[in-house]
Amino acid sequence: APRGLSADEKRVKLLEIFHETKDFYQLKELEKLGPKLKGIVSQSVKEVLQSLVDDGLVQGDKIVFWSFPSHQGAVIQGRVDNAKEMKISQQTQLLEIQQSIEREKSTRIESESRTAAIAKLQYMKKELAKLDEELTAYGACDPVRLEETRRAITLGKEAAIRWTENYSALLPHFLHHSMASIEDVRKYLEIDEEYEDIY
Numbered sequence: 001a002p003r004g005l006s007a008d009e010k011r012v013k014l015l016e017i018f019h020e021t022k023d024f025y026q027l028k029e030l031e032k033l034g035p036k037l038k039g040i041v042s043q044s045v046k047e048v049l050q051s052l053v054d055d056g057l058v059q060g061d062k063i064v065f066w067s068f069p070s071h072q073g074a075v076i077q078g079r080v081d082n083a084k085e086m087k088i089s090q091q092t093q094l095l096e097i098q099q100s101i102e103r104e105k106s107t108r109i110e111s112e113s114r115t116a117a118i119a120k121l122q123y124m125k126k127e128l129a130k131l132d133e134e135l136t137a138y139g140a141c142d143p144v145r146l147e148e149t150r151r152a153i154t155l156g157k158e159a160a161i162r163w164t165e166n167y168s169a170l171l172p173h174f175l176h177h178s179m180a181s182i183e184d185v186r187k188y189l190e191i192d193e194e195y196e197d198i199y
Contacts, residue, residue: 013038
């Protein structure tokens with residue numbers, strides 16, 4: 001059995017239909033002409049056509065499609081020009097980077113003191129990593145966490161004082177204006193006999 005066309009071969013052959021006829025086509029027409037003229041399976045024509053449109057090799061307005069050899073040449077020339085500009089830009093950038101590296105190398109002349117400083121830096125980095133691990137191990141004793149805990153305790157105590165003061169201030173007022181006894185109020189609010197203000 002003959003082997004089918006590859007995706008690239010289908011693209012070339014479909015483009016040939018446009019360039020050989022220099023005509024405009026609808027998708028349905030191409031689905032008929034593809035198998036007839038170029039051996040492209042009709043079910044794959046739509047996908048191949050879309051890939052050509054995506055690459056700018058075929059133009060279309062969703063109904064009618066066209067492509068002329070001169071347009072393809074312009075598209076390819078545009079890509080070549082863009083590639084050349086990008087190459088020049090990247091070569092310039094590469095040259096600047098190489099010059100920067102050379103400048104930095106010239107300021108970092110190898111010497112005993114520089115070698116010793118680099119060794120010391122490496123040692124200090126390792127020590128810092130060890131200390132960070134140790135600090136993580138003692139996370140509960142972390143000064144920042146301890147300060148946060150102290151702050152939370154202070155806020156909790158302030159809230160407790162505020163509410164006990166509110167209770168102490170409102171209890172006589174409530175007893176004066178109601179017929180309830182202090183024992184009934186304490187029982188209702190679930191406050192036992194050992195309750196005392198926090199100061």
